[in-house]
Amino acid sequence: MSDAGESRxxxxxxxxxxxxxxxxxxxxxxxxxxxxxxxxxxxxHLTDLFTVRAVMDASETTARAVAARTxxxxxxxxxxxxxDESVDVVVVCSPPEFHAEQxxxxxxxxxxxVLCEKPLATTVEDASRIVRACAETGVPLLVGTMHAxxxxxxxxxxxxxxxxxxxxxxxxxxxxxxxxxxxxxxxxVTNRAAQVPPSPAPPxxxxxLLRGGILGLATHDLPLIRVFLTDxxxxxxxxxxxxxxFGYLIVFSAGEQxxxxxxxxxxxxxxxxxxEAYADDRIGTVEFTPSYVQAGSATCAVRSAERQVQLGxxxxxxxxxEWRHVYEVTHGHPLRYAPSDLLADxxxxxxxxxxxxxxxxxxxxxxxxx
Amino acid sequence: xxxxxxxxxxxxxxxxxxxPVVASLPVSLRPEETTTVSTELLAxxxxxxxxxxxxxxxxxxxxxxxxxxxxxxxxEVPLASSVPVVIDYRxxxxxxxxxxxxxxxxxxxxxxxxxxxLVREPTDQDxxxxxxxxxxxxxxxxxxDLIRLTWTSHGYYLRGDAQSRTPVLLSSHVTSGAPPxxxxxxxxxxxxVELTVPDPSTARPAVLTRTxxxxxxxxxxxxxxxxxxxxxxxxxxxTKATPVTDLxxxxxxxxxxxxxxxxx
Numbered sequence: 001m002s003d004a005g006e007s008r009x010x011x012x013x014x015x016x017x018x019x020x021x022x023x024x025x026x027x028x029x030x031x032x033x034x035x036x037x038x039x040x041x042x043x044x045h046l047t048d049l050f051t052v053r054a055v056m057d058a059s060e061t062t063a064r065a066v067a068a069r070t071x072x073x074x075x076x077x078x079x080x081x082x083x084d085e086s087v088d089v090v091v092v093c094s095p096p097e098f099h100a101e102q103x104x105x106x107x108x109x110x111x112x113x114v115l116c117e118k119p120l121a122t123t124v125e126d127a128s129r130i131v132r133a134c135a136e137t138g139v140p141l142l143v144g145t146m147h148a149x150x151x152x153x154x155x156x157x158x159x160x161x162x163x164x165x166x167x168x169x170x171x172x173x174x175x176x177x178x179x180x181x182x183x184x185x186x187x188x189v190t191n192r193a194a195q196v197p198p199s200p201a202p203p204x205x206x207x208x209l210l211r212g213g214i215l216g217l218a219t220h221d222l223p224l225i226r227v228f229l230t231d232x233x234x235x236x237x238x239x240x241x242x243x244x245x246f247g248y249l250i251v252f253s254a255g256e257q258x259x260x261x262x263x264x265x266x267x268x269x270x271x272x273x274x275x276e277a278y279a280d281d282r283i284g285t286v287e288f289t290p291s292y293v294q295a296g297s298a299t300c301a302v303r304s305a306e307r308q309v310q311l312g313x314x315x316x317x318x319x320x321x322e323w324r325h326v327y328e329v330t331h332g333h334p335l336r337y338a339p340s341d342l343l344a345d346x347x348x349x350x351x352x353x354x355x356x357x358x359x360x361x362x363x364x365x366x367x368x369x370x
Numbered sequence: 371x372x373x374x375x376x377x378x379x380x381x382x383x384x385x386x387x388x389x390p391v392v393a394s395l396p397v398s399l400r401p402e403e404t405t406t407v408s409t410e411l412l413a414x415x416x417x418x419x420x421x422x423x424x425x426x427x428x429x430x431x432x433x434x435x436x437x438x439x440x441x442x443x444x445x446e447v448p449l450a451s452s453v454p455v456v457i458d459y460r461x462x463x464x465x466x467x468x469x470x471x472x473x474x475x476x477x478x479x480x481x482x483x484x485x486x487x488l489v490r491e492p493t494d495q496d497x498x499x500x501x502x503x504x505x506x507x508x509x510x511x512x513x514x515d516l517i518r519l520t521w522t523s524h525g526y527y528l529r530g531d532a533q534s535r536t537p538v539l540l541s542s543h544v545t546s547g548a549p550p551x552x553x554x555x556x557x558x559x560x561x562x563v564e565l566t567v568p569d570p571s572t573a574r575p576a577v578l579t580r581t582x583x584x585x586x587x588x589x590x591x592x593x594x595x596x597x598x599x600x601x602x603x604x605x606x607x608x609t610k611a612t613p614v615t616d617l618x619x620x621x622x623x624x625x626x627x628x629x630x631x632x633x634x
Contacts, residue, residue, distance in 0.1 A: 168524035169543050171486075175557055238519035239529045241537060244480040245559060249539060251519050251527050258520050258527060260541065264482055264557040270581045278525065283488075283547035303548045 023051040024112070024330055027081040029102050030093035031057035031066035034117060037186040037292045038146075039091060040069060042319035045294075049327045053086045065190040078102060082109040089326055092116040096215070100126035103141070107133040112330040115322070117144045119215050120346045127346045131339040140329040143342050146318030147220050147275075147288055149325060152298025153318070155311040156286050157227075159302050160277070165230040167257070167277035167284070172221045174263035175272045182271075182292035206242050207357040213248040214353040217263050220291075221275055222352065223337075223345040228277060231255040232348045237359040250356055281305070289317060297321075372609045374432070377402045378413035379423075385415050386437040386458055387570065391597045398605045411604060413437060416457075416497065421446045428453050433608040435600060436616075441496050441631055444624040447617055454607035457616040458600035460497070461487070461552040461567045462504035465592045465599040466576035470565040473580050474509045474556060479535040481558035483511060486541040489550050492523040495542050496631065498552075499528070502540050503623040505554060505567075506532065512622065513538060516630040528630055570595035 055067035067074035090106035121127040239251040247264035277284040282304040289295035297314035416439030516530040550569040568574040575591035
């Protein structure tokens with residue numbers, strides 16, 4: 001990912017408020033909670049730009065129920081969406097193992113853009129195939145890392161300046177109630193996937209929980225963390241453990257820099273999702289709103305000796321900005337994050353997940369260092 | 371109330387901000403310019419040579435305040451003191467810590483505790499680690515083991531286990547971006563507790579918040595520095611014989627810290 005500071009939304013505000021005679025058609029592959037509680041509420045802010053044409057889900061009941069909310073067509077067929085000429089943008093919201101095939105098929109169908117939920121794929125090879133398909137077909141690809149599009153983060157990056165190598169310690173702390181609570185603030189979810197309560201499990205299952213935590217939760221912020229790192233390929237996991245009932249604690253170094261990630265899902269009402277960067281002469285803090293709720297952007301602060309710059313909140317969250325950017329790229333604007341950045345983001349996340357798993361199921365505690 | 375005569379070395383006067391503290395306790399304490407037989411309380415700076423200074427001090431006075439100690443070998447801590455010795459930690463002596471301790475009582479193993487701090491100079495980090503261990507002990511979460519993960523001139527990360535088996539992450543961030551402060555944050559299934567302790571260079575109050583599914587409670591502010599609270603505790607130990615275990619506790623913390631500190 002490039003430094004986010006260069007890229008404020010390029011779409012004039014007045015354009016968003018004005019009626020458009022060229023609505024961009026949207027087709028969803030997957031109609032689960034993310035489609036229902038994230039994308040449809042975000043699109044409801046942009047009805048002058050987008051029209052949902054089709055909703056595909058493996059469950060016909062879900063497809064029908066979700067499509068009915070926007071007057072779209074329901075289907076259980078991926079091809080049905082891809083062959084629909086009224087669908088300009090394909091949104092891949094299926095389980096991650098389907099992302100590669102569906103995103104590539106959407107490129108081959110010559111759609112105007114593909115928005116793929118995170119993670120882009122489950123392997124670097126699959127992600128590379130997607131990126132190649134985009135290059136070959138010229139179809140723009142976006143990944144739904146909403147924090148990377150959050151106006152609070154973008155304002156932070158502009159104020160902070162060049163990120164690479166600029167902070168010695170980067171800390172991401174996530175303390176949240178279970179997702180369900182926030183989904184219900186955003187919508188009424190149809191056919192919610194059953195929640196499997198985590199339980200004490202053998203090492204491999206614990207490692208899978210950790211991987212799920214990294215690729216499902218930490219993945220929101222890993223692209224933001226990566227832009228601070230001088231050598232993101234040089235990961236050494238210093239500490240890792242899973243936390244009950246669900247969470248993780250990971251400390252890793254990348255060259256001389258150190259990253260702390262922790263997440264804890266609890267029943268307390270107060271969510272807190274923060275990213276902090278510590279430099280010799282300043283401290284940066286970005287406080288994100290929880291996923292799902294339409295609570296506007298992150299707020300951020302850059303503190304230096306006896307001075308603090310506060311930015312935000314802005315009206316829209318990262319999801320709405322993500323969709324505004326989809327509109328921009330379907331109308332000829334360049335991508336904010338190049339495919340090579342998206343591939344590097346996924347490579348970083350998968351590399352961290354692999355190394356953290358190895359550290360967890362190998363020696364119980366990694367050795368300390370001097 | 372008994373008024374006790376106080377003296378300190380020049381170094382201790384600076385590190386413990388003793389003049390304003392004594393001035394803020396004019397009934398309990400009186401400053402003395404020179405050491406005399408009538409000196410009752412002596413302040414010792416916690417520089418690396420503090421064990422010798424402490425050993426000398428306890429022979430002369432009724433009570434000793436030791437300011438922000440540096441790490442030494444556990445066996446170097448003099449335990450058999452004939453007079454009370456109170457340690458003035460930069461953060462752990464803050465009066466809000468005792469209120470916070472009640473919130474951490476019975477803290478579950480299935481939880482996370484983090485203790486992070488901002489400091490100005492890399493050389494502050496050795497003492498900071500003892501401060502962090504002391505605050506955990508005073509919160510009822512003494513560590514039983516500690517592993518150094520990283521330690522550089524920019525900060526450190528250490529991973530420990532509390533006696534309750536709760537995982538604890540300790541960190542230090544060396545920066546001039548904000549005044550020094552220490553934050554303890556506990557995350558458990560049904561409750562979160564956060565205590566932010568400011569640097570004692572001002573009497574800016576600590577902030578203690580407890581959050582559960584029913585809401586959040588912020589506890590009353592106490593406009594008192596760690597230094598002043600430590601002097602009050604020493605005064606009470608001398609005049610009312612309230613028990614202090616600071617040196618014993620420090621020795622126990624040093625036993626945990628000694629293998630986690632970088633080689634010098």
